[in-house]
Amino acid sequence: MNHPKSERRPNSDRRPDSGRKLIAENRRARFDYFIEDRYEAGLVLQGWEVKSMRAGKAQITEGYVFLKNGEAFLYGAHVAPLPTASTHLIADPVRTRKLLLNRVELQRLVGSVERAGYTLVPLELYFRDGRVKLSVGLAKGKKQHDKRATEKDRDWQRDKARLMRH
Secondary structure, three states, X not given: OOOOOOOXXXXXXXXXXXXXXXXXXXXXXXXXXXXXXXXXXXXXXXXHHHHHHHOOOEEOOOOEXXXXXXXXXXXXXXXXXXXXXXOOOOOOOOOOEEEEOOHHHHHHHHHHHHHHOOEXXXXXXXXXXXXXXXXXXXXXXXXXXXXXXXXXXHXXXXXXXXXXXX
């Protein structure tokens, strides 16, 4: 059945950030690492985990991403089980979750981590079009003097904004 043109929704209306709802953010990662590249990965989850994430009961600050046998895994992320969501099974809040990435992206990440000394850091956990996604950063660790410089810069920006206001 053909619809009139006014009822059709063209694909060009869809923005890349359409339907994006933040669940958890790892702010510490930007302080501890230089983020050089970002990848978006899906997660293999159980039903109770999705319900819990919809309720905002997830944390990724203690989590990290590791590569094993050409696959990526999220380790140490905490998803608190809801008391009503998982009555028939024992929920493990910090279980290792598999990340879903393209083969080309995985090969690029393996090369960067093993040869160039990069680290994979979880940055954001969010819903995109009803599916849970994890933003993974390819990062280099900051030294102590780099952290101090970042903090000094942030303080100066705050003071400058305060002076401009008054």
